[in-house]
Amino acid sequence: MCIVVCGAGPAPNIGNLMALAAERGWIVNLVATPSALGFLDVAALEGTSGVEVRSGYGQRASGPRPSASDALIVAPATYNTINKLAAGINDNYALSVASEAIGRGTSTAILPFVNSALAARHPFVRAVKSLRDEGVDVLIGDGRWEPHPPGAGGQMIAGFPWVAALESISP
Numbered sequence: 817m818c819i820v821v822c823g824a825g826p827a828p829n830i831g832n833l834m835a836l837a838a839e840r841g842w843i844v845n846l847v848a849t850p851s852a853l854g855f856l857d858v859a860a861l862e863g864t865s866g867v868e869v870r871s872g873y874g875q876r877a878s879g880p881r882p883s884a885s886d887a888l889i890v891a892p893a894t895y896n897t898i899n900k901l902a903a904g905i906n907d908n909y910a911l912s913v914a915s916e917a918i919g920r921g922t923s924t925a926i927l928p929f930v931n932s933a934l935a936a937r938h939p940f941v942r943a944v945k946s947l948r949d950e951g952v953d954v955l956i957g958d959g960r961w962e963p964h965p966p967g968a969g970g971q972m973i974a975g976f977p978w979v980a981a982l983e984s985i986s987p
Contacts, residue, residue, distance in 0.1 A: 817985070819889045824852075847913050
């Protein structure tokens with residue numbers, strides 16, 4: 817499984833999702849968007865999980881390159897990443913990994929962390945619909961997770977439903 821982590825409030829807690837996935841027998845590869853790197857303690861993540869955090873094309877990995885052939889989770893997914901994925905924009909390594917996985921028909925879950933003002937915008941609504949039309953499970957607005965009020969994201973971090981994304985891609 818590959819997890820793509822974006823630069824949003826819950827990102828520092830990505831280890832929670834990694835641990836849940838490992839408990840269920842998944843071998844996890846972690847890819848960070850450029851913005852996510854500022855949210856992560858990369859050395860700590862690599863030290864505790866044994867997983868190398870990838871973020872760029874030219875980055876030399878000691879192990880195999882991340883593969884999303886079994887499953888892909890994008891979490892926390894930002895407004896920007898969701899819109900770019902739907903539009904086919906691959907301007908960073910994480911978007912390329914995610915786009916290719918979606919194109920292959922890989923089981924994919926996207927767990928957004930966006931506020932209600934952004935989620936109400938037409939570009940975002942179209943992006944969610946477009947991704948769902950491609951078979952992606954976008955976990956927003958369906959009772960599993962809802963956008964937060966603008967300025968209230970910090971209050972929503974502790975309740976971020978990591979397990980919902982994992983359950984979405986589990987066989």
